[in-house]
Amino acid sequence: MDELCCREVSVTELEKTADTSVPLHPLLAKRWSPRALNPAATIDDAQFAALFEAARWAPSWGNTQPARFIAARRGESTFDRIHGTLSRGNKGWAGDAAALAIGVAQSVNSDGEPMPYGEYGLALAAQNLVLQAVAEGLHAHQMAGFDRDAARVAFSVPNDFEPMVAIAIGDVGNLDDMPERLVEKELRPRVRKPLTDLVFTESWGTPRF
Structure with a gap:
């Protein structure tokens, strides 16, 4: 295990x-999904609204706009729910x-x-939200990993809507008091499959790049 796990790790x-x-654009290159969040960090009114304004302007099939969100900031009862x-x-x-939010x-x-x-429309809206979070320094x-049925009951979600994803938004913290298994995940290098495995031309499996 990297020595970072044995001392406080800074945001940087x-x-x-x-x-x-x-x-890539920095919004894309800097986007990642930390679990080590700063419990003292807050999101102001403008930042909070901007997340969902970004989601609102996501593309959707026929402009049907199928995405909805249940959202709250820490300290609010909805956050706890x-x-x-x-x-x-x-x-x-x-x-x-x-x-926290539920998409x-x-x-x-x-x-x-x-x-x-x-x-697909919800996924596009959620990605807009995530990238706006990066733009806000978050x-x-x-x-x-959340209970869809419990979310439906807790928030009276109608039957023609499906809870699909939970989202945590915040600022990066340090690894103090995190379980070792989570420390290891936080320090793990970010990797993706190469473009040769993902983008094809002429026929399936023929790399474009």
């Missing part, structure tokens, strides 16, 4: 800019977030028919 040391094959729906592993660190996708349209690309960690 936990900034993990992606090692990309070509230069969202936190209560998280899995045990996520509850341990996400309580230090400055804000919800419309699954049925006003005619009672399945909403085309509803989940980070966002998206989580599948």
Whole structure:
């Protein structure tokens, strides 16, 4: 284990800019999903609104805008209720977030028919939110580990909407008091498959780059 695990790690040391094959915009290169969050960090009114304004302007199929969010800042009762729906592993660190949100996708349209690309629309909105967080000097960690049914009940989510993702937003903290397994994850290098495995031309499996 890197010696960083044995002492306080500063915010700067936990900034993990992606090692990309070509230069990317800093909003993309600096985006990562920390668990070590600063429990003293706050999000002001303008920053908080900007996250969801960014989500509002995400593209969607036919401009159907299927994304909805339940959101709160630390200290608000809704924050505690969202936190209560998280899995045990996520509850341990996400309580230090400055804000929590649940992303919800419309699954049925006003005619009672399945909403085309509803989940895709929510994903685009969530990514806009995440990148706006980076622009605000924050980070966002998206989580599948939450109880969808508990969220539906806790917030009276209608049957034609589906809770899909929980999101913790905050500022990077240090590794003090984090379990060793989480310290290891925080210090692990960021990696992705190479473009040769992801982008093809002429036929499947023929790399474009």
